[in-house]
Amino acid sequence: MNRRLTGVKQKKSRVKWVSLTVLMVAGISYLWWYWDSSRVESMESASGFHMKFRTTGDQIEVYQDQKWxxxxxxxxxxxxxxxxxxxGELPITKEDYLRWFAMIDEMGANVIRVYTIHPPAFYEALxxxxxxxxxxxxxxxxGIWSPEEMLIEKKDAYLPEIREEFRHEIQDAVGAVYGDITLPEKQGKASGKYTANAGPYLIGWHTGTEWDPVMVQNTNKLHAKSASYQGAYFRTxxxxxxxxxxxxxxxDTVAKEESKQGWQHPMTFTNWVTTDPLSHPGxxxxxxxxxxxxxxxxxAASWEAGYFASYHVYPYYPDLxxxxxxxxxxxxxAGEIDTYKAYLRQLKVYHKDLPILVTEFGVPASWGIAHLGNLGRDQGGHTEKEQGEINAALMKEIGEEGYAGGIVFAWQDEWFKKTWNTMRYELPEDRRSFWINVLTNESLFGILGMYPNKDGVLNIDGDRSDWDKLQPEEKQKLxxxxxxxxxxxxxxxxGYVYLMAQLDHSFDSQKEQLYFxxxxxxxxxxxxxxxxxxxxxxxxxxxIRLxxxxxxxxxxxxxxxxxxxxxxxxxxxxxxKEEEQRDDSGVFKPWKLAVGLAxxxxxxxxxYPMEEVDAGKLLRGTSNSEDPNYNSLAAWQAKGKVVEMRVxxxxxxxxxxxxxxxxxYQGEGKTFKTVTTKGIRVLPWIVNREKLQTTSLPESPTPFRVTELPLYSWPTWEQVRYHERKKQSYSILQKAYREIKPSILQK
Known part of the structure; x- marks a missing residue:
């Protein structure tokens, strides 16, 4: 009896000890995250808050070496x-973040901006x-994501459901950054237990998204009597x-939530050229x-960390x-008229003693173009090298004009993105992320490229040896x-369809043309x-003509x-032209993309007339990123008998x-219809320039049977294969980030 009681007591004691150990480990783990983050040098403000960054005049300042x-x-x-x-699927792992942070750091960047709450792995990795x-x-x-779709749809920011949703998002964001919240699973949202305290590494809060002008105007009209706010930390x-x-x-709500954590950081809200305070008569x-x-x-009424202005400024939009x-x-x-530099200067003058950050700028390395810009700074149509040169030039101008900094858009390519001039042609819409449409410029803003699986495997360089190395299931002989x-x-x-043709003679583009x-x-x-x-x-x-x-x-x-x-x-x-709309018109038109509507x-x-560009131009070059002559937009190359192409x-x-x-071919109006294809049939022929005739197609009263040509087909796919690689723009931007001497640091 006594032995049994003693055994029970010992078991209970062991259970208590195990429970206490678990609690201690959990507590130590939490304290480790907090203590380690808190080793960041900061100062205590007059009101008792920790501060690492603040705004002073038109500058952002950091507390370092015991001084601002x-x-x-x-x-x-x-x-x-x-x-x-x-x-919304949140696929990025902690290992991905850690790898990227090392590359971002190596590039010379000192700030990472995110638009919304990321999974716990992001803050743990940081x-x-x-x-x-x-x-x-x-x-x-x-960043704190605003209820963007509801705002655009309902055009009234004061609606209770919009305010409530935004407040909840603010509370969740602050809790996530400070490792002090558990977010339940919700479609399209980050969730999980947040324990990593990233607050001491914060430079500031970026509230909201780009504002729809019609919504802003309607809100002002509906609530004209509510044009004042006097909060605990911010006022109008x-x-x-x-x-x-x-x-x-x-x-002010963000400030209130952060103050509960004992910290203050500079505040801003998102803005863009469309809703800037300047007048643009042109x-x-x-x-x-x-x-x-x-x-x-x-x-900022009593927010010692201060406040700054933030703008997304691209060199091609709006058309001003x-x-x-x-x-x-x-x-x-260089003595060139530079409207981007002029705009930065005007905006800086207007804001006087308020720091300004350009929190989005850049151009994409894409085949497709969506807008035209001054000095060739278009929204697309750039090689990776050109992307780097333009981004570096924009960053330099941001520094020269006395801004507090710039944040390039973006780190990685995102295949799911859509663009106004290709989105109607990408059907079904919910499968955009399964392929990379290089005509959609929005997908290719990244400095870190996300390349389809044969990039670097099939190099367009006129050398067939990489074709010979492909597994049989990866290629098809016609x-x-x-x-x-x-x-x-x-x-x-x-991303592409690849084709390699070996002729019975060396291809000479001066003497002949090759058609597919x-x-x-x-x-x-x-x-x-x-x-x-x-x-x-x-x-x-x-x-296709080469x-x-x-x-x-x-x-x-x-x-x-x-x-x-x-x-x-x-x-x-x-x-x-009515005759061009008929079947078998005999007319092949240039492949155009709209870059400006009438x-x-x-x-x-x-x-203003409609503007369009030729998106079907095929550049000769090499797609081999290891080659000094690498051109990320290269479509074809020929050497000797071998002609290689990607489309x-x-x-x-x-x-x-x-x-x-x-x-x-069916469908009228603004909505297109699609069909399922069995595959691709290719008919090749050669035209001799001197004889002005085809050298490989028979002239016969009997039609050539295209339907009997080999069919190139493939199985559907639900998962993608890809690899990441730094674009050429990475090293160019790296050099710019390391060498930039902004005027704000020279005062």
Whole structure:
């Protein structure tokens, strides 16, 4: 009996000891995170708050070596997605973050900006990385996502459901940064237990998203009597509007939540050129200069860490960067009219003693273009080298004009992104992340490239040896018997269709042209001038011509051309020729992308015609990133008998290659229809320039049977294969970040 009781007591004692040990380990773990983060040098403010950063005049300052010193932000925006995923799926692991932080640090950046709450792994990785890092840590600018869709839809920021959702997001963000919250699972949101205290590595809070001008105007109109806010830490001036008062309230809410953690950090809210406080008489569209959201109308009342202005400023949007003569008065070091530099200067003058950060800037390294900019700083159409040079130049101007820093957009490519001039052609919409459409510029802003699986495996360089190394299941030989050709092979990945043709002679682009007709769906051109006298039994949707630099391109059958169907038939912005809309018109048109819609009163101040660019140009070069002559936009190369080519899926009519979906000839209006293809048929031929005739296609009264050509096909895919690689722009931006001498640090 006594022994039994003693045994029970011993068991209970062991249970208590185990429980106590678990609690101690958990407590030590929590204290370790907190203690380690708190080793960051900070000072205690007069009101008892810890401070690492503050604003003074037009500067951001950091407390370092027991004194306040100017701090210039050299940052990078970090997204939340990987290829094959959408941001709400939160696929990035702690190992990914740690690897990226090392690369970002090596690039010379000192700040990482995120737009919304990331999973616990992000904050754990940041604390872990900074713990082992020598010297200054990587700092965090935490964004707080506003209810953007509800704001745009309902056009009233004061609605209770919008305010409530935004307040909850603020509370969650502060809890996540300070490792003091457990977020339940919610579709499209980060969740889990947050224990890593990243607060001491914070540089500031970035509240909200880009504001829709119509929503701002409507909010001001509906709540004109609510144009003032006097909070515990932030207030508005007498000049404020209702929307600015609402913003002041949200920023004040962030301050209240952070004060509970015993810290203060500088505050800002998101803004962009569309809602800046400047007047732009040369902006064509009224809506782009409709209303202002003025950061100078919000003041820090008793927030010692201070407040700064933040703007997203790209050199190509809105169109005022090309059309506003008020911005055409400033020249850069090269003596060129530089409207970006002029805009930065005007904005800086307006904000006087308030620090300004350009929290988004940059250009994408994409085939596609969506807007044109001054000095060739377009939204797309750049090689990786050009991307780096432009981004470095923009960052230099930000520093020269006395800004507190710049944060380049973006760290990694994001395949799921969409762009206004290609989004209608990407169908089904929910499969965008399964392939990389290089015509969609928004997907390719990254400094860290996310490349489809055959990048670096099949190099476009005129050397067939990498084809010979491919596994049999990775390629397909087209059994063709046509004069001039010995072999033709095809392959594909998530970004391109690849083709290698070995001729029976060396290809000379000065003496001949090489054509590839592509058939994916019934319809198209069964005859064309380029075919000579040959007639086909099935039409071609795409015609690819390789020759001299100015003539190498992909063209599209005129009645299949979705650019003309959308902007000609549906919108009436392009002229239509009835004969070109017929089946088998015999016309192949240049593959165009819209870069500016026709603008006319009352939406614009005067008439502006539609603008478009040729997206089908195929550049000769090498896609081998190890080659000194590497060109990230290279489409083809020929050496001796071998011709290699890669073609973006969309140029071949694909709306989603992962499900073998192509654009249909059917469909009127603004909505397109698609069909499932069985694959791709390719008809190659050669044209001799001297004889002006094809050398590989028969001229016969009997149509050439395209339907009997080999079919290149592949299985659908639900998972993507990709790899990451630093773009050429990385080293260029690295050099700029290390060498930049901003005026703010020279005062």
């Amino acid at each position: 010193q100017p701090f210039f932000v050299k940052g990078v925006n970090l997204g939340a997605s990987l290829p094959g995923h959408y941001p 604390v872990s990385y900074n713990r082992q890092k020598e010297g200054e840590p990587l700092y965090l600018m935490q 001036t007498e000049q404020s509007t209702a929307f600015e008062a609402w913003l002041a309230e949200m920023v 902006e064509p569209l009224y809506q782009e200069d409709l209303v202002s959201v003025d950061p100078t109308h919000v003041k 960067f090309r059309h506003d003569t008020a911005l055409q008065q400033v020249k850069n070091e 059994n063709l018997s046509l004069p001039g050709f010995e072999e033709i092979w095809m392959a594909h990945d998530e 007709g592509v058939d994916t769906t019934p319809g198209g051109n069964r005859h064309a001038p380029e075919l000579g006298g040959t007639k086909l039994d099935e039409g071609l949707e795409t015609l 020759g001299k630099d100015d003539e190498s391109e992909a063209r599209i059958a005129s009645n299949y051309d979705f650019h003309t169907r959308l902007y000609g038939k549906a919108y009436g912005m392009l002229p239509l 603008m006319e009163p009352p939406d614009s101040k005067k008439y 973006p899926w969309m140029l071949l009519g694909f709306t989603d290659p992962s499900s073998l979906t192509v654009m249909s």
